[in-house]
Structures are given as structure tokens and as C-alpha cells.
Amino acid sequence: METPGLSVxxxxxxxxxxxxxxxxxxRRYGIGPSRRSEGSHRRYDASDVARLEVMHRLILQGAPPGEAARVALGGEAGREEAREPRAHGAGGNRLALSTAPARTRGLARAVMALNGPVxxxxxxxxxxxxxxxRAxxxxISPVLRSIGERYAATGEAVEIEHFLSNxxxxVLAEVTAPPPHTQTRPVLLACAPEEQHSLPAYALGAALAERGIAGRxxxxxxxxxxxRDAVExxxxxxxxxxxxxxxTGDTGVLARVPGGRPAPRVIAGGPGWARPLPEGVRFAASLPEAVEAVAEALGMPG
Structure with missing residues (x-):
């Protein structure tokens, strides 16, 4: 007896x-069930499911759904053609990271597919x-930059940035538990007034926690x-x-950070700050530089 096939x-x-x-x-791509049961319900047979598995895998790898369906319906020759899916203009369903390491490209594909577990x-x-x-x-940062480039070119991918950031x-929150014992003064981490991109500050907090430095x-x-109130x-x-x-990069905010005995070292990070910075303010151009700047300020170089 013929097997009844699978339901949707x-x-x-x-x-x-x-x-x-x-x-x-x-409906859109013609890749669906090819059989009907006795009650006229459409059913997927083994070949239908195999085609859908190919389509699904290609979409996760970055192929647009229409192209993935065409390849899946075209058989093995088409699958070979689609091993490196093409981007369609500035849009498509993948990010411009073709020269990045495999792990970075894999993260980009998972982000574009909104695949949370991966x-x-x-x-x-x-x-x-x-x-x-290093992570x-x-x-993380190369994928975020690529998302930003896509947004600048197309106005798309805001949801992708939010998804990856969250x-x-x-994950960073799992690392940022305050050290149980520390002899150093804490570090205050904040975004400038009206600055909503906070992930880099959280990355710094997690990197400092790895070094036993408490961040607030x-x-x-x-x-x-x-x-100012928090500093005081x-x-x-x-x-x-x-x-x-x-x-958001009003340097006056940096200049007006309250002093003390001893005064805190003020460190600015991010591309939003205008130049020159106020006297005594150090600029950190990257996460490694920010970690080192904080460590030096606390007398923990190296």
C-alpha cells in the first residue's frame, strides 16, 4: 500500500x-506537496520533503527564497550552482562578508535568518x-559593521541589528557578573545623552569583568x-x-565630569565624538584600547 505522505x-x-x-x-514558488489523500488534503511525499530541505538549507546559507526554490526544483546541478548564493544588488538575503572567516560568515547567515539558537x-x-x-x-563587530553598511545602502536590516545586539x-551578561573581591575603584560605563547604541559599552563591561575589574x-x-550624580x-x-x-557626541559632557581626589580618568569611545576632545580625556578607538585605558587608569597595566 502506498504511504499517505506528510501533512503541512x-x-x-x-x-x-x-x-x-x-x-x-x-503559492509563490511552486514548491509544495504533489499528492492528495483520499480526503483531497494535499500531502508531501519524500521527494517533496527533500526539495524543501534543500530550499530551507539554502535560505539559511543566505540565498533569497526565490533562488533557493529554483535551485531546489532544479536538482543536483542547481545545487552546485547555489553553493555560494548570489547577492541581488545591495539587498538580497546575505551580508557583504565574502572575505571574512567562515565562522563570521556563518554568524552573518544565522543573523539574516533570525536563527536565535545558532x-x-x-x-x-x-x-x-x-x-x-577577540570575540x-x-x-560580533564585523557582522554589525556589515549590517550598518547594508542599512546605509538600502535602509533595510534594522531588525537584523536589533536581533544580533540582543x-x-x-551572552555578554553571562560574563559580566561583578568580581567577588576587587581592590580597585569601580569603572562607570555609560552612553552619551540620547545615544541608544549601548552594546559596545556592555562589551567593555564584560571584557573588564574577565580581568577582574568591576564595572557599573x-x-x-x-x-x-x-x-555627574553617579560619578559623585x-x-x-x-x-x-x-x-x-x-x-550625540557633545564633548562638553566629557569636560564636565566631576573631579575628585583622585579624579577619575575620562575615556571616550565611539565614532560620534567631535575633535578635539577636552584636555585630559583619552580616546579609545577600539575595545582592546578601551580595556587597556581603563586598566592603566586603575594602575593595572599589562
């Missing part, structure tokens, strides 16, 4: 997509194996008065302020 729900569970996605693929697992593995600084410099933030995070869009409240050894966008 069963195939959706097998691929990890929704039933409505399968129906859309059938994104989180990739970032967590990199942080555990290489540490926060940031070689994995996943990375969750104020987060995004910190009003100047709140920053805890007497930090260093104050790091991040500005991503030029309209």
Missing part, C-alpha cells in the same frame, strides 16, 4: 518553519573559547546630570562614555 504541519515541524511559510513557498550558540562559543575582546573584534547582549553600567541615553556617588577610577552617532 508535520513537514513544518520537521523543517522548523511555520505551516504558513510552507503555504507561501507553495546566533546565541556561535557568540557564546566564541566568548568561551577566545574571550570577549568582539573578530566575530543575542550578543544576553548606566546603559543607553544617560542624561548628563545622571552621569561612587567615586569611580575611570569613566567611559560611548557615542555612536555624531549628534
Amino acid at each position: 504541519g508535520a513537514v513544518a515541524r520537521r523543517l522548523g518553519v511555520s505551516a504558513s511559510t510552507l503555504r507561501t513557498w507553495d 546566533v546565541t550558540g556561535t557568540v557564546r562559543e566564541a566568548v568561551a573559547r577566545d574571550g570577549v575582546v 568582539w573584534e573578530e566575530l 543575542a550578543a547582549l544576553a 553600567m548606566l546603559g543607553a541615553r544617560v542624561p548628563e546630570k545622571a552621569l 556617588r561612587i567615586g569611580p577610577g575611570a569613566v567611559f562614555v560611548w557615542s555612536q552617532m555624531p549628534y
Whole structure:
């Protein structure tokens, strides 16, 4: 007796997509069930499922759905053609990272597919194996830059940036538990007033925690008065302020950080700051430089 085939729900569970996605693929691209059961319900046979598995895999690798469907319907020759999916203009379904290491390209593909488990697992593995600084410099930051370039060119991918930022933030939070015992003054971490891009400051907090340095995070869009009050409240050894966008980089905020005995070292990070910076303010052009600047301010070089 011929097997009855699989329902749309069963195939959706097998691929990890929704039933409505399968129906859309059938309607738009003609890649759907080829049989009907006795009750006239359409059923997927083994060859239908195999084609869908090819399509799904190619989409996760960065191919646009239409091209993935064409390849899946075309058989083995088409699969060879699509091993490196083409970007369609400035859009498409992948980021411009063709020369990046395989791990970075893999993260980019997972981000574009909004594949949470793969994104989180990739970032967590990199942080555990290489540490926060290297994971940031070689994995997270290149993908974020590529997303930014895509947004500048097309106005798209805001949701992709938010998705990666939230996943990375969750992993960094696992690293940022305050050290149980520290003899150094704390470090205050904040974003400039109206600055909403806070992930780099959280990356610094996690990198400092790896070195046993306690950070106090104020987060995004910190009003100047709140920053000043926090400095006066805890007497930090260093104050790091991040500005991503030029309209948030008012250097007067840095100049007006309260002093003390001893005064905290003020460190500015991010491309938003105008030049020149106020006297005594150090600029950190990268995460490694920010970590070293903080360590030096606390008398912990090396």
C-alpha cells in the first residue's frame, strides 16, 4: 500500500518553519506537496520533503527564497550552482562578508535568518573559547559593521541589528557578573545623552569583568546630570562614555565630569565624538584600547 505522505504541519515541524511559510513557498514558488489523500488534503511525499530541505538549507546559507526554490526544483546541478548564493544588488538575503572567516560568515547567515539558537550558540562559543575582546573584534563587530553598511545602502536590516545586539547582549551578561573581591575603584560605563547604541559599552563591561575589574553600567541615553550624580556617588577610577552617532557626541559632557581626589580618568569611545576632545580625556578607538585605558587608569597595566 502506498504511504499517505506528510501533512503541512508535520513537514513544518520537521523543517522548523511555520505551516504558513510552507503555504507561501507553495503559492509563490511552486514548491509544495504533489499528492492528495483520499480526503483531497494535499500531502508531501519524500521527494517533496527533500526539495524543501534543500530550499530551507539554502535560505539559511543566505540565498533569497526565490533562488533557493529554483535551485531546489532544479536538482543536483542547481545545487552546485547555489553553493555560494548570489547577492541581488545591495539587498538580497546575505551580508557583504565574502572575505571574512567562515565562522563570521556563518554568524552573518544565522543573523539574516533570525536563527536565535545558532546566533546565541556561535557568540557564546566564541566568548568561551577566545574571550570577549577577540570575540568582539573578530566575530560580533564585523557582522554589525556589515549590517550598518547594508542599512546605509538600502535602509533595510534594522531588525537584523536589533536581533544580533540582543543575542550578543544576553551572552555578554553571562560574563559580566561583578568580581567577588576587587581592590580597585569601580569603572562607570555609560552612553552619551540620547545615544541608544549601548552594546559596545556592555562589551567593555564584560571584557573588564574577565580581568577582574568591576564595572557599573548606566546603559543607553544617560542624561548628563545622571552621569555627574553617579560619578559623585561612587567615586569611580575611570569613566567611559560611548557615542555612536555624531549628534550625540557633545564633548562638553566629557569636560564636565566631576573631579575628585583622585579624579577619575575620562575615556571616550565611539565614532560620534567631535575633535578635539577636552584636555585630559583619552580616546579609545577600539575595545582592546578601551580595556587597556581603563586598566592603566586603575594602575593595572599589562
